Amino acid sequence: MRKRCNVVELLARGQVASTVHRVGVLKVISRSPKAIAPRSLLQEIRKTTPIDKVTLYRILDLFVAKKILRRMTGQKGTMCYEVMCEKHNPQHPHFVCRTCGDMECLEGIDISDVKQRLRHTRYIEEEAIDLKLEGVCGKCRTKKSFKKKGNPV
Amino acid sequence: MRKRCNVVELLARGQVASTVHRVGVLKVISRSPKAIAPRSLLQEIRKTTPIDKVTLYRILDLFVAKKILRRMTGQKGTMCYEVMCEKHNPQHPHFVCRTCGDMECLEGIDISDVKQRLRHTRYIEEEAIDLKLEGVCGKCRTKKSFKKKGNPV
DNA sequence: AATTTTATTGCAACTTAGTTGCATTGTGTT
DNA sequence: AACACAATGCAACTAAGTTGCAATAAAATT
Ligand SMILES: [Mn+2]
Ligand SMILES: [Mn+2]
Ligand SMILES: [Zn+2]
Ligand SMILES: [Zn+2]
Numbered sequence: 297m298r299k300r301c302n303v304v305e306l307l308a309r310g311q312v313a314s315t316v317h318r319v320g321v322l323k324v325i326s327r328s329p330k331a332i333a334p335r336s337l338l339q340e341i342r343k344t345t346p347i348d349k350v351t352l353y354r355i356l357d358l359f360v361a362k363k364i365l366r367r368m369t370g371q372k373g374t375m376c377y378e379v380m381c382e383k384h385n386p387q388h389p390h391f392v393c394r395t396c397g398d399m400e401c402l403e404g405i406d407i408s409d410v411k412q413r414l415r416h417t418r419y420i421e422e423e424a425i426d427l428k429l430e431g432v433c434g435k436c437r438t439k440k441s442f443k444k445k446g447n448p449v
Numbered sequence: 450m451r452k453r454c455n456v457v458e459l460l461a462r463g464q465v466a467s468t469v470h471r472v473g474v475l476k477v478i479s480r481s482p483k484a485i486a487p488r489s490l491l492q493e494i495r496k497t498t499p500i501d502k503v504t505l506y507r508i509l510d511l512f513v514a515k516k517i518l519r520r521m522t523g524q525k526g527t528m529c530y531e532v533m534c535e536k537h538n539p540q541h542p543h544f545v546c547r548t549c550g551d552m553e554c555l556e557g558i559d560i561s562d563v564k565q566r567l568r569h570t571r572y573i574e575e576e577a578i579d580l581k582l583e584g585v586c587g588k589c590r591t592k593k594s595f596k597k598k599g600n601p602v
Numbered sequence: 603a604a605t606t607t608t609a610t611t612g613c614a615a616c617t618t619a620g621t622t623g624c625a626t627t628g629t630g631t632t
Numbered sequence: 633a634a635c636a637c638a639a640t641g642c643a644a645c646t647a648a649g650t651t652g653c654a655a656t657a658a659a660a661t662t
Contacts, residue, residue, distance in 0.1 A: 313629095313638080315628095315638095315640090317639080318639095333619095334619075334620085335619085347640090347641095348640065348641050349619090349620085350620090350621080350640080350641070351640055351641070353620065353621080354639085369522040369526050369581075372526070372528075372648095372649085373522050373527060373619090373648085373649095374526060374618090374619070375526060375620090389567060394576070405566075405567065410560075410563055410580070413558075414542060414558065423547070423583055423584045423585075424582070424584070425581070425582055426579070426580075426581040426582075426583065427578075427579075427580050427581075428522075428579040428580075428581075429567060429578055429579075430576055430578070430579065431576045432576070466609080466658090468609095468610070468657095470610085470611075487648080487649085488647090500611090500612095501612050501613075502648090502649085503611080503612070503613080503651090504610080504611055504612070506649065506650080507610085507611085525619095525620085526619080526620095526648085527648070528648090528649095
């Protein structure tokens, strides 16, 4: 997501009061080129402002509830977050590397029809869709430590 | 998954030696009507045989590596497992309830075309697909504790 | 059969993500 | 200032999953 959303607008849209921490969290997430986990998020934010992890988790929960952020499961079940903005960051599937845990946004792939289809096939009121591919990323595939084990090229 | 896979066949297919614990784990999973988490799995297995959680986790990892089981992320990032058998339990999306955490298999919905599409759009060697919907399940929707909060009906 | 080797399991201790309760601080209002 | 209430911090906790190593079981050699 190169074109960044306006942080103030996002907060307004969710009717969430603006605070130093909230703005800080949102800034870091909206600048990240890919979905980001609380761990990295803490590291980044703390470069400028001290913040407790509990505060971060609470802000993240709030943002997800207010539809300012999308939450998805990354590697091993740790959560990842990205800005929820149809304009600058429309819904898209993700790729997670089994080996290094890296998550890649598969942007530009429309999956709205998948949503439609699932909604109509069963009587379900879904609110979020989490479409994820798992495999081994390019980097890991070329590492000799990986090749050595007789894995498929 | 009503029609159960043959446990012995599954082990043979994955070239995995048969042990009491492995058979036990596989039996419970293959009898479960829905994807099951290690926690419930332990409970079930222990009704007949004592087993350490480490053993269970190791068996699960092994089975996933050998493609005997599919692993997917359930609620909050806890993992869930189901038998990987195209015949008796073909790949399908899942629905996870935001409130109670219950996971439902959306069987009978073919998503092979989604796989195809993703594979061809980007140069990715994916090995597994995890397509998940999140929302509030029927049970939770009708609970008064849920309605009271002014949630949409 | 006895011995050696290898695979599987159990135990204890640890790591890490996320949560809960409560005290403290900040912010806006009268 | 005094009050109300929202946001934050701190400490302690829960729960999933992992790691190292010892104990046991199974398989292979002798
Ligand atoms: Mn993304
Ligand atoms: Mn399923
Ligand atoms: Zn990788
Ligand atoms: Zn539910």
